[in-house]
Amino acid sequence: AQKITQTQPGMFVQEKEAVTLDCTYDTSDPSYGLFWYKQPSSGEMIFLIYQGSYDQQNATEGRYSLNFQKARKSANLVISASQLGDSAMYFCAMREVTGGGNKLTFGTGTQLKVEL
Amino acid sequence: DADVTQTPRNRITKTGKRIMLECSQTKGHDRMYWYRQDPGLGLRLIYYSFDVKDINKGEISDGYSVSRQAQAKFSLSLESAIPNQTALYFCATSDWGRTEAFFGQGTRLTVV
Numbered sequence: 001a002q003k004i005t006q007t008q009p010g011m012f013v014q015e016k017e018a019v020t021l022d023c024t025y026d027t028s029d030p031s032y033g034l035f036w037y038k039q040p041s042s043g044e045m046i047f048l049i050y051q052g053s054y055d056q057q058n059a060t061e062g063r064y065s066l067n068f069q070k071a072r073k074s075a076n077l078v079i080s081a082s083q084l085g086d087s088a089m090y091f092c093a094m095r096e097v098t099g100g101g102n103k104l105t106f107g108t109g110t111q112l113k114v115e116l
Numbered sequence: 117d118a119d120v121t122q123t124p125r126n127r128i129t130k131t132g133k134r135i136m137l138e139c140s141q142t143k144g145h146d147r148m149y150w151y152r153q154d155p156g157l158g159l160r161l162i163y164y165s166f167d168v169k170d171i172n173k174g175e176i177s178d179g180y181s182v183s184r185q186a187q188a189k190f191s192l193s194l195e196s197a198i199p200n201q202t203a204l205y206f207c208a209t210s211d212w213g214r215t216e217a218f219f220g221q222g223t224r225l226t227v228v
Contacts (some may be wrong), residue, residue, distance in 0.1 A: 009156075020177045047218070095215075103164055104208075105148075106151075107158050108158040
């Protein structure tokens with residue numbers, strides 16, 4: 001069975017600093033995908049970044065990068081140059097490839113607060 | 117207009133009532149999902165459907181049922197609502213071969 005673990009319920013970071021949000025996962029499927037979503041206080045789910053299990057390089061999307069360490073089964077999100085608008089809940093998720101679908105399993109989330 | 121639309125956005129209902137949450141999408145995706153979000157628990161999968169004739173239970177399907185009326189429509193029903201079904205509900209869609217899932221705006225359901 002899949003499992004996603006986010007061990008940081010809450011994090012604080014100062015504006016313009018970088019922050020790392022931790023995510024570890026457990027799966028026996030050799031083919032999987034890892035995702036990060038942002039949920040601001042308004043409630044919508046915003047896709048940030050994706051990493052495939054066979055991707056050789058770490059994914060990057062603007063200020064977001066995914067530190068993928070396959071042997072350690074970790075997929076940490078790094079946000080560079082934090083902004084006040086980055087304050088939100090962040091969810092790590094894993095896609096189950098079986099059946100070719102996109103059934104996502106989510107972690108419990110990390111609440112990030114960016115301070116002046 | 118949103119690609120994935122959920123109605124209603126907010127609903128308060130009484131214990132024992134039947135309620136339906138509706139989801140429609142304009143993305144042309146085959147796959148649709150219903151998730152439930154509770155504080156501290158993340159999002160948990162209730163049901164998912166890979167096409168009109170395919171319905172699958174997720175990890176927390178008890179007390180819920182779904183209907184895939186068309187490729188673009190996927191409804192979630194609570195046959196007899198109970199207070200611990202109070203939560204934020206999300207519909208999501210994805211395409212075969214695509215990576216991310218696209219979410220609706222969510223439905224905040226309160227059962228009193």
